[in-house]
Amino acid sequence: xxxxxxxxxxxxxxxxxxxxxxxxxxxxxxxxxxxxxxxxxxxxxxxxxxxxxxxxxxxxxxxxxxxxxxxxxxxxxxxxxxxxxxxxxxxxxxxxxxxxxxxxxxxxxxxxxxxxxxxxxxxxxxxxxxxxxxxxxxxxxxxxxxxxxxxxxxxxxxxxxxxxxxxxxxxxxxxxxxxxxxxxxxxxxxxxxxxxxxxxxxxxxxxxxxxxxxxxxxxxxx
Numbered sequence: 001x002x003x004x005x006x007x008x009x010x011x012x013x014x015x016x017x018x019x020x021x022x023x024x025x026x027x028x029x030x031x032x033x034x035x036x037x038x039x040x041x042x043x044x045x046x047x048x049x050x051x052x053x054x055x056x057x058x059x060x061x062x063x064x065x066x067x068x069x070x071x072x073x074x075x076x077x078x079x080x081x082x083x084x085x086x087x088x089x090x091x092x093x094x095x096x097x098x099x100x101x102x103x104x105x106x107x108x109x110x111x112x113x114x115x116x117x118x119x120x121x122x123x124x125x126x127x128x129x130x131x132x133x134x135x136x137x138x139x140x141x142x143x144x145x146x147x148x149x150x151x152x153x154x155x156x157x158x159x160x161x162x163x164x165x166x167x168x169x170x171x172x173x174x175x176x177x178x179x180x181x182x183x184x185x186x187x188x189x190x191x192x193x194x195x196x197x198x199x200x201x202x203x204x205x206x207x208x209x210x211x212x213x214x215x216x217x218x219x220x221x222x
Contacts, residue, residue, distance in 0.1 A: 001026070001219060006196055007062045009033045009053050009096060010071030012041040015149070018189045019069070020046045023196065026219040031065065033058055053092045059099045067196050068100040069109040082122035093130040097137045107199035108139045109192060114147040114179050114208060135203060142195040142204045144188065146211055151185030181208040190214040
């Protein structure tokens, strides 16, 4: 396995913190964009880069990195946060793509959301705009489209799993049930690691079925 220079935004979040620990443990060189008060939240081995994800002023911190993983977004999305999706999620994505393109990043990784979907319309709309911005940039990119990520503190949807299994068996509802299915935090992190270690040429989309199938092979020398 080739060790890579990876830059991560949102590295202290629910998914990002788990991803950083795994990338460092697998021998990758990881830089993480953080605000000064959050430096202590980074796992050992990840290099902090102080900056603001809503601007492109952290450009120099990304130089030399092959891969850019963008995880910044409003926590606990809900319909009440529609304005924040535009002011935070969309603004941060545009800054990240601008930085990645300016310094010659080879591969951009982004967590979007499954769509179309019957709910969370403002969130879905902004994430679709983010995807379009990535496509227009010309960057090689892997875009992940989960719907809901299960894990510690995010367990209530487990009760819906029997319903999902039933809907997946019915031809009329199978496609939407799979597209809007549940994934675990371990699966989404594994998918991110796979994206880092196996960069795409052009645009690669990972939906829920692909995320579910993601597995992490042993690191070289482990």
